[in-house]
Amino acid sequence: MSVYYNWTKEIKIEELQESANAINTNGIVVFPTETVYGIGANALSKDAVAKIFLAKGRPQDNPLIVHLAQKEDITKFCIIQNEIEQKLIDAFMPGPFTLILKKKNIIPDIVSANLDTVGIRIPTSKIANELIKASNVPIAAPSANVSGRPSGTEVQDIKQELENKVDIIIDGGKTNIGLESTVVKVIDGIPTILRPGKITPEDIKSRIGIVKINDKIFAKPENEEQVESPGMKYRHYAPKTKCVLVDIEDEDLQIKKVNEIVSEDKNAVVIGFSEHEKRVNTKNFISMGSKDNLEEISQKLYSVLRKIDSYNVNLAIIEGVNKAGLGIAIMNRLLRACEFNVKK
Numbered sequence: 001m002s003v004y005y006n007w008t009k010e011i012k013i014e015e016l017q018e019s020a021n022a023i024n025t026n027g028i029v030v031f032p033t034e035t036v037y038g039i040g041a042n043a044l045s046k047d048a049v050a051k052i053f054l055a056k057g058r059p060q061d062n063p064l065i066v067h068l069a070q071k072e073d074i075t076k077f078c079i080i081q082n083e084i085e086q087k088l089i090d091a092f093m094p095g096p097f098t099l100i101l102k103k104k105n106i107i108p109d110i111v112s113a114n115l116d117t118v119g120i121r122i123p124t125s126k127i128a129n130e131l132i133k134a135s136n137v138p139i140a141a142p143s144a145n146v147s148g149r150p151s152g153t154e155v156q157d158i159k160q161e162l163e164n165k166v167d168i169i170i171d172g173g174k175t176n177i178g179l180e181s182t183v184v185k186v187i188d189g190i191p192t193i194l195r196p197g198k199i200t201p202e203d204i205k206s207r208i209g210i211v212k213i214n215d216k217i218f219a220k221p222e223n224e225e226q227v228e229s230p231g232m233k234y235r236h237y238a239p240k241t242k243c244v245l246v247d248i249e250d251e252d253l254q255i256k257k258v259n260e261i262v263s264e265d266k267n268a269v270v271i272g273f274s275e276h277e278k279r280v281n282t283k284n285f286i287s288m289g290s291k292d293n294l295e296e297i298s299q300k301l302y303s304v305l306r307k308i309d310s311y312n313v314n315l316a317i318i319e320g321v322n323k324a325g326l327g328i329a330i331m332n333r334l335l336r337a338c339e340f341n342v343k344k
């Protein structure tokens with residue numbers, strides 16, 4: 001049985017102690033962060049971490065991110081090898097930012113999926129931060145969802161998948177950002193984005209002077225062995241319903257294409273911008289938010305993707321956003337949700 005704690009208004013001190021006790025006795029705890037909910041365990045205990053892989057059905061070669069309460073703790077678990085890594089830490093931590101660093105042996109191999117590196121993040125979320133501090137250990141936490149499904153951004157969605165597979169579920173309301181952290185690794189001296197997120201390439205360029213985007217971000221991985229970021233090779237974020245992404249720069253042409261597909265398959269649902277609801281020829285419409293508000297779109301994205309299956313239709317037609325700024329992260333997730341089925 002999972003125990004529920006409601007901290008949407010405030011953190012309850014006794015329950016915080018219970019949650020920390022659970023972490024310290026190899027339990028697993030679902031908790032909110034500013035990006036998405038995490039399913040967390042003591043990162044120093046391989047038995048505890050193994051329970052996360054089991055609960056999620058996560059492939060063993062997909063490494064976990066380790067969450068810390070403060071920057072001072074990074075060198076307890078990792079080695080900072082160059083000035084660029086230090087600059088990235090100074091610029092973006094705490095925040096929705098994960099840095100891949102050389103790991104020390106204290107981090108068990110199960111956490112890093114046998115890589116000699118580990119992803120480190122320091123959340124700004126007060127609940128996440130208090131939980132890590134009270135536990136007094138680093139917390140390994142992937143997104144709170146069954147592997148392959150959209151990440152959990154509110155407890156109602158998480159309950160359906162992880163109920164009774166975890167010890168405690170802490171409700172902190174809807175997560176603020178809604179997309180997972182930006183994952184960055186310094187490769188040949190250049191900060192390289194392995195997974196886009198709220199911290200954009202422009203943000204990194206403006207603080208560090210240089211940035212690269214891994215070329216797999218928008219591409220279907222061909223050789224499964226050769227990805228820099230193991231998570232990228234898996235089916236991800238996908239509803240059970242077949243999805244198609246319509247990605248056309250011109251707004252009118254994009255709507256025209258959506259309507260063409262609707263006319264071919266009447267049993268479809270459209271996931272589009274709120275402004276387009278009246279221009280799309282179907283009543284099956286889910287708003288993904290305003291086209292001019294990418295923050296709103298990312299915040300809602302995973303609950304919108306989860307809603308698709310409740311329509312019981314043959315096809316979900318999803319409108320694409322511009323691949324700029326936060327749009328890069330949104331399109332990275334949508335392409336995977338649609339399994340790279342794109343109409344241009």
Ligand code: AMP
Pocket residue numbers: 062063064065100112115117118119141142143180183194195228229230231232
């Ligand atoms: P999740 O925990 O579900 O947000 O996924 C974390 C993702 O971060 C993984 O799927 C990897 O793609 C990436 N990641 C974590 N650790 C590493 C690492 N050591 N090297 C490269 N990528 C990593």
Ligand code: MG
Pocket residue numbers: 142143151
């Ligand atoms: Mg995930």
